[in-house]
Amino acid sequence: MRTGIYALMTTLGLVLAACGGGDGVGSGGTGIAMSSVAIGSVDSLGESPSGSYMVVNGVRFDISHAQVEVEGVSQEDANGQQSLKSGQSSLKPGMTVQVNGTLDTGFSTGTAAPVLSIPELRGAVDAVDAALGRIEVMGARVYVDDETVLDGLSGLAALQVGQIVQVHALPTSSGLMRATRLQLTTATLPSVQPVLWGSVQALDTVARRFQLGTMQIQYAQAAFLNGLEAGMLDNGMPLYVHAAQAPSGNVLVARVLRPAHSLSRQADTPVVLEGVVTNFASAQSFALQGTDIDGSGAQITGGRADDIRNGATLEVAGRMSANGVLVAQRIRVRQRAVVDPPSALPPPANTNGNGNGNAGGNGNGNGNAGGNGNGNAGGNGNGNSNRG
Structure with a gap:
């Protein structure tokens, strides 16, 4: 995997974000790129005498002066306005983020500069298995467990096929994810603009298409953002696909291709x-x-x-x-991982053999998640929400 290229694309993208370039990205930043020091999900947010903070991966990041860009956090975004919202108030527990900035040598505190959050999935629910904690969206299997933050839902049993959801998740493999935040929106098709994360498979540069899990992506008319170019596409590359409308069968027409989050590859960071x-x-x-x-x-x-x-x-x-x-x-x-029991979800369609593979072993057991708090956030301010 060409990790050096991916890291470069992410750095370029965050420079664009700071300068006000890109797809609806805000302005007012310094234009100075800093190392990507954290990828994870937001555990908590709060205020202290020194300012606003968020906890990610046990690290308390000062976000008082950070440029925060969140896609799809508002109802307007979920209804199809694919812009990035600015401001610390846009961040919510369970959102996946990439944090650029600085981190202390003890991995307990840091200072965030640009913070970028993009959902891994947005689209209509194809199937729900509430008993086993699973849903399917555009062919992607999503595990929902006790650590998943639910927004607009009393529980997974309340979710219905055809409703539009926005999912922040940790990927396990293309087409298989563990949800950190599941948001139900009131958007309806065809107004919603889908988002799908995955790793490129079966790349065909002549026909300008590839697979993300079971979904065929056609990118002939797509714009490339954050330093990504058509010639950089490669099998195994993780990226975000944004579309203008819902897929037709197993075909999704891309409007925008954006590189996935990646960490700095600079030695000793x-x-x-x-x-x-x-x-x-x-x-x-x-x-x-x-x-x-x-x-x-x-x-x-x-x-x-x-x-x-x-x-x-x-x-x-x-x-x-x-x-x-x-x-x-x-x-x-x-x-902890648990053995994945059989699901009541129907097997996803697979048009070219590039399906989800075997999900066995990638279950959603809660293990010892309880009691694993938010690092050193406690006692340092008035955290207003917690996850896990």
């Missing part, structure tokens, strides 16, 4: 990363969100070394090496 384990070889060697992790010298909290396996949700704090590997100093087991 302190970073924190939340994700679901993939490519597991041992507790010392695995991947989170496409980033290789070296856990050989890490302190493990929230569980044991044998809890680290494919499907487990972890928070990792450490430093990037020169070859792009995150050398972990601290690993927190946020949720």
Whole structure:
């Protein structure tokens, strides 16, 4: 995977955000790019005498002077206005974010500069399995568990097929996600503009199409944002697809292609990363969100070394090496993996063999998530909401 290119695209995108360029991105920033130091979901938000803060991956980030850009947080956005809303008040618990800024050597506090949040999914619900905590949206399987923040829903049983949802999630593989925030909107088709995250498969540069899970993406008329160019597309590349209208069958016509979040690859940069384990070889060697992790010298909290396996949700704090590997100093087991029982959801259509694969082992067990609080946020202000 061309991680150096992905990191460059993200940095370019955040420079554009700070300068007011891009697809509806706000203005007023300095135009100075800072290292991407955190990818994860918002645990809590609050105010202290020193200003506003948010907690991500156990780190309390000062956001008092940060430029915050959130796509789709308002009802107007969910109804199809694909702009980015600015301001700290746009952030909500459970939203996935990329944080650029600085991080202290103890991985406890930081200062955010640009903060970017984009939902991994927006579209109509195709299927619901409330008993097992699953939904399907545009062919993507989404796990909903006790750590998922529900907005506009009393519970998953209240969700109906055809309703429009916006999902922030941690990807496990293309077409398979673990929801951190599930928002029900009052939008209706065809007004909603869908969003779909995934990793490029079966790229055809002549026909200008590729697969994201079970969905065929046609990108002949798409705009490329945040430094991404058509020639950079490659199989395995994670990205966001924005469309002008709902898919027709298993075909989604892209309006915008945007690179996925990525961490700084600069050697010795302190970073924190939340994700679901993939490519597991041992507790010392695995991947989170496409980033290789070296856990050989890490302190493990929230569980044991044998809890680290494919499907487990972890928070990792450490430093990037020169070859792009995150050398972990601290690993927190946020949720253990469980055996994935059979689902009542119908099997997704697969038009070319590039489907979701085997979801076994990527379950949504809550494990020991309870009691794993928000790092050092407690006692340092008046946090107004908490997740997990």
